[in-house]
Amino acid sequence: MTKSFSFGLLTASMLALSTGAAFADYELNILHINDFHSRIESINKFDSTCSAEEEGKKECFGGAGRLKTAIDQRRQALSGKNVLLLNAGDNFQGSLFYTTYKGAAEAEFLNLMKFDAMTVGNHEFDDSEDGLATFLDKVQFPVVTANVKATAASKLRDRIKPSLVLDVAGQKIGIVGAVTNDTPELSSPGPNVTIADDVQSITAAVQDLKGQGVNKIIALTHVGYPRDLALIAKIPDVDVVVGGHSHSLLSNTDPKAEGPYPTMVDNPGGYKVPVVQAASYSKYLGDLVINFDDSGVVKDAKGDPILIDSTFTPDPAVLARVTELAKPIEDLRKKVIGSSESPIEGDRKVCRVKECSMGNLVADAMLDRTRNQGVAIAVQNGGGLRASIDGGEVTQGEVITVLPFQNTLATFEATGADVVKALENGVSQIDQGAGRFPQVAGLKFSFDQSKPVGSRVSDVQVKEGDSFTPIDPAKTYKVATNNFMRSGGDGYSIFKDGKNAYDYGPDLADVTAEYVAAHSPYKPYTDGRVTELAQAAPAPSASEPAPTAPAAPAPSVEPSPAPAAPAPSTGPAPAPAAPAPAAPAPATSAPATEPAPAPAASAPAATTPSTHVIAAGDTFWDLAVTFYGDGTMWRKLSDANGKPNPRRLSVGKEIEVPAK
Structure with missing residues (x-):
């Protein structure tokens, strides 16, 4: 060929065929x-x-x-x-x-x-x-x-x-x-x-x-x-x-x-x-x-x-x-991007149940990065924050440890009513230590755990200039979040229907690092943007599981084992830039659908929770791996929930997770 x-x-290599000649x-x-x-x-x-x-x-x-x-x-x-x-x-x-x-x-x-x-x-x-x-x-x-x-x-x-x-x-x-x-x-x-x-x-x-x-x-x-x-x-x-x-x-x-x-x-x-x-x-x-x-x-x-x-x-x-x-990249991880006047709190025991200073940092960074696009509200899931940062020098590696999933900045449009529904989802599983708790910027709200799920949120206000005004249920707002949440992760199914969505912005770690660098020395803070009105049952300990892992798409097929065989090679490295913060199957027709990357299944759990809310991309196999450590136990989940069609798990539906 x-x-x-x-x-x-x-091309110069055209076939010189006589007029009327037929091709196979x-x-x-x-x-x-x-x-x-x-x-x-x-x-x-x-x-x-x-x-x-x-x-x-x-x-x-x-x-x-x-x-x-x-x-x-x-x-x-x-x-x-x-x-x-x-x-x-x-x-x-x-x-x-x-x-x-x-x-x-x-x-x-x-x-x-x-x-x-x-x-x-x-x-x-x-x-x-x-x-x-x-x-x-x-x-x-x-x-x-x-x-x-x-x-x-x-x-x-x-x-x-x-x-x-x-x-x-x-x-x-x-x-x-x-x-x-x-x-x-x-x-x-x-x-x-x-x-x-x-x-x-x-x-x-x-x-x-x-x-x-x-x-x-x-x-x-x-x-x-x-x-x-x-x-x-x-x-x-x-x-x-x-x-x-x-x-x-x-x-x-x-x-x-x-x-x-x-x-x-x-x-x-x-x-x-x-x-x-x-x-x-x-x-x-x-x-x-x-x-x-x-x-x-x-x-x-x-x-x-x-x-x-x-x-x-x-x-x-x-x-x-x-x-x-990869060798110079380790140096980048060690690169000091700025400093913090005091520790930035990112502990799961805090960020999954209430406003935390790491949540404010990341949400503020998202809003700052997208404000020139007209974005007014930013929402970050507390479970996506995986570490705290000590006071003093802050390195790129520390920021990556906080935000390790390579989630990207996502933007979309939603009505005020949908924003409130999203906040309701965010406070719906605080007692389970779920990762969906909303860390926000550009708005403030109150919630009451003693009230039924779906009616806990009140007094939602959006910042306009230097003041806050009540959210307008009928108004369309531009919202920034991460691509995991935008695709329905952590129960935020309402975000999947966002208009004019774009899920492939810069890595959140880069966005946050650049924000810290621009505001160094950074002063961690909470300001009451999220207020709890009544204290319910105490939050779970850090050892308790989160239903979903705030990450990018999960694999669709279980990998099969095969050894990797690295061998040496030679060649000059390109000069680093200046650091900156299957068998064929017949074709079939299908209707056009709005795409959304499927988020990953639940994070590994130390104990088995009694329930789980289906997120986009969840499968019984993945959930069985998460809760039992064995994908072949997926039938236990299926049997406990009426044997639903495994290809049509309903996002947002709560399922039973029987003990192993």
């Missing part, structure tokens, strides 16, 4: 990832960096080493066939590798994987066009995004083309890229870069490709699964959509999937377009097989994403290089 690429031009059906295998988010080290079930202990237990997923192995193995299995490897953007942001190397490490490992094409994601602009321009200097594959319009003064200039043509075994494959229209609001492209309308830009680029005689066109997008379904797949002459941005897991076997893989969409041209996406964080490798007819129309599409679990041994050379690059 020969392969070459050209931007906006016909053409099979194309598309491997793809999206939303890598700097997960260079392997991740655990909470999507944060996997520990040595978890590696030893074979509980880790993804990472550059495993991803390289998975790609190599799949290419080997497809030897002699037509294969493309595509990247749907957001390789930046999400770990200390990005904080340290600012894209150089990501570029190095992506080059080793030999991608054929990439579109930019909104996070590629997080360090303005400068960061992206440096990344483009390093990558050895083409980057295409039709709606990125750079001026002559931009460092990007014309380096990001609307489309390209790949020659794959004599067939011309067109690739058109696009990034979300919201990029200027979500990131920092700067004054020399305009983000044009994605649909109009793709449409124009597709017609240009058609004019060049290309009849097999892939839209490589970073606009999100709902928009891919509703608009991109319906653009004339688009044949396949490989997407990103919404972190959507599509699957034919996983009950947590947002839709089937591929999801088939009816194009107005009278044909069906397969739409795919492969979750995020290097956890999955998309594996799609397309059959085209003579005219370039998709006859058949099938596949399923491959879960990159511990059965994949990390590539030894990559693993050694990751270890080498």
Whole structure:
């Protein structure tokens, strides 16, 4: 198989066929990832960096080493066939590798994987066009995004083309890229870069490709699964959509999937377009097989994403290089970002039952970061605060210990009535030491534990200027929280229905560290923003469990054991930047649904609670692992709760948890 690429031009290796000659059906295998988010080290079930202990237990997923192995193995299995490897953007942001190397490490490992094409994601602009321009200097594959319009003064200039043509075994494959229209609001492209309308830009680029005689066109997008379904797949002459941005897991076997893989969409041209996406964080490798007819129309599409679990041994050379690059990161963890005049209280015995100074710090930081977007209210779950910070110097590592889950800043719109409902949820399980207790900024409220659940909250007031006014149930407020809560975690199901939601802001640890640095020496405080009116039963001790762990998405499939075999490697490290605070299955159709990442199952418990409130993404298997330490005991939970459909557990429903 020969392969070459050209931007906006016909490839030199066109088949010289006589007019009217017929082609046989053409099979194309598309491997793809999206939303890598700097997960260079392997991740655990909470999507944060996997520990040595978890590696030893074979509980880790993804990472550059495993991803390289998975790609190599799949290419080997497809030897002699037509294969493309595509990247749907957001390789930046999400770990200390990005904080340290600012894209150089990501570029190095992506080059080793030999991608054929990439579109930019909104996070590629997080360090303005400068960061992206440096990344483009390093990558050895083409980057295409039709709606990125750079001026002559931009460092990007014309380096990001609307489309390209790949020659794959004599067939011309067109690739058109696009990034979300919201990029200027979500990131920092700067004054020399305009983000044009994605649909109009793709449409124009597709017609240009058609004019060049290309009849097999892939839209490589970073606009999100709902928009891919509703608009991109319906653009004339688009044949396949490989997407990103919404972190959507599509699957034919996983009950947590947002839709089937591929999801088939009816194009107005009278044909069906397969739409795919492969979750995020290097956890999955998309594996799609397309059959085209003579005219370039998709006859058949099938596949399923491959879960990159511990059965994949990390590539030894990559693993050694990751270890080498990780050394300066330890220095970053030790970096002093500021100081605190006194200890910042983050103990679970406090933050899960009442206002605490760590809760105020994190909520204030979220509100400060998003205030220029019109956000008025911030809510952080107390269970997401995992440690206190001593008085004196504050290090980046200490902040990461407080907020270790790599949860991201999320924003959305909600009515005042929905905000009150969310607060009611937050104070509904104080007696159980649940992690849902709301630490807030921009508002204050009172609660009474002696009253029934659902009617405990009163006197909710929102800060307007220098004063507080009663919350207006009918008014729409902009709210900041973390992506775990926004997706319904800790019982905040009301947040799942938020309008104009965006879940992929910066890491909360970075947001908090930057806030401490800007307000150093920081003075911890509580100010009565949360007031308890009546004292109920005493709160549980720290040894008692929280129903849910405030973390990012949990794995959808139990990992299978396989040994990892690291080996030494050589190569110079990129200079650190200045520190700153599965078998194919037939395709089926599915309706477009609003995506939301599924939060993780409950945190490990020292004792078994009697009840649990279902959070988005919970499964009986995961809950059995949490409460009993054994997923095979899931039937005990099922039997105790009337044997509900395990694929349709109702978020917010309280279930019985029988003793082991």
